[in-house]
Amino acid sequence: MELWYTEYQTKNVGITCKVKQTYHTEKTQYQDIALIDTEQFGKMLVLDGTVQTTIEDEFVYHEMISHVPLATHKNPKKALVIGGGDGGAIREIIKHPTIEKAVLCEIDGRVIEIAKEYLPEISCALTDEKVEVIVDDGIKYVNQHKNEFDVIMIDSTDPVGPAVGLFSKEFYKAIYECLKEDGIFVAQTESPFFHKDLIRNAFKNVESIFPIARLYTCAIPTYPSGYWSFTMGSKKYDPLETDLDSIPKLDTKYYCPQIHKAVFALPKFVSDIIK
Amino acid sequence: MELWYTEYQTKNVGITCKVKQTYHTEKTQYQDIALIDTEQFGKMLVLDGTVQTTIEDEFVYHEMISHVPLATHKNPKKALVIGGGDGGAIREIIKHPTIEKAVLCEIDGRVIEIAKEYLPEISCALTDEKVEVIVDDGIKYVNQHKNEFDVIMIDSTDPVGPAVGLFSKEFYKAIYECLKEDGIFVAQTESPFFHKDLIRNAFKNVESIFPIARLYTCAIPTYPSGYWSFTMGSKKYDPLETDLDSIPKLDTKYYCPQIHKAVFALPKFVSDIIK
Incomplete structure (x- = not known):
């Protein structure tokens, strides 16, 4: 059968x-x-x-949500992941040499436990000494921490169920406050083919709060349409001005300095979404 | 039901x-x-x-197989499409202002007729006065025409059935001869996630024949993995040296000057395929 x-x-x-x-x-x-x-x-x-x-294509998402903002920041020491209970983003973050602490705040502790049991390839860094794992509501956590993080990744599920609030303007404002004065955040914002309204709304919200707002994309076979977007809000650093020679050598499979700026070069229908 | x-x-x-x-x-x-x-x-x-x-996502493939080589060539006048009986590549080619003639050579005349009947949005240019439609074997056609075309697109099906010969080194050699002294050709070469051997072989073959060989990618939801590659062989012009200001204004949905060079910036696992 x-x-x-x-x-x-x-x-x-x-x-x-x-x-x-x-x-x-x-x-x-x-x-x-x-x-x-x-x-x-x-x-x-x-x-x-x-x-x-999935084991086969997780590298794309986890590297791209992490290394693009980390390499854009000149000296990221403290990072926060909201959601992402599988630990993949955390695994990538602690590859970055300047990182001293990475906090994971996942609302559903069972996701973490199942990832630890069945997906050690992805969750392996959750026990690293630089990592703090918190099982709590990300919105509550962000509101309770001000001016604390260099980089924040919103590694959420789709905007239904527990993740709805993670796509709101109020949450992006709280993220802004949670970041240090030169902080950067990135949110996964779904497919440019299937979720244009979501991307437009997220980008407009980020643009209204952060001085620098950027959209970038990558190819993920198991996600809807195979094509995925991330929205970045930055207080100071512009990824398009990153000195590519300053990017640390990283053991990656998708992200590399050659694509750091290229992923922000959007096909016309994608740049039209956020016009 | x-x-x-x-x-x-x-x-x-x-x-x-x-x-x-x-x-x-x-x-x-x-x-x-x-x-x-x-x-x-x-x-x-x-x-x-x-x-x-498909009507919804055909624009990606047809624009990307056509405009990347056409914009790389300084003055393309005569283009050939092998396969591509739906007419989508031809529709894009005749948007390019210097094109004087576009030849379609499709082995299966029924594909052309069905596209004309059911897909006028895609096949609309097949009756244009600049277009010549030939129902014949592309390998035979290429071998019978020497030093004739500025740009050739191999818009083939997968390398099974009628398209097998279109992925051979002998065919790429014949393509080289069919091109003028500054000609460029592009072949669709499948998914970097699912067809690594095919891409490696195609690229190595092209690299052994043409002074300039390049791989570029794009996102196509209805193709395997949603992520697709094209291999370019060029006698003279390097797409990475294209003067972006010289690219003509084109009515497109995916291709635009901003992505002309960015699509050649490959994720690490893709550049590793052709190392």
């Missing part, structure tokens, strides 16, 4: 993956969690029926 | 689309042709079970 897992990415299109094995399913206080093993992408974390990360 | 069309892009992953209507199915001398209407991507041309083009 062949088992296939299908995620309907919109009402009208889905991705379907041949399943080797189901390791775990669970309904937590916040969401449904599934951990399956697929033939094409290896182990896959699924939250509320939506693929979050 | 809901109808869904699933393309298994590899043995282990597929894209599934909700179908409004099937307009046409046919078995030609060369392949199975289907023309369906989908909710997400509109009308869709399927050859041998593989999505070739």
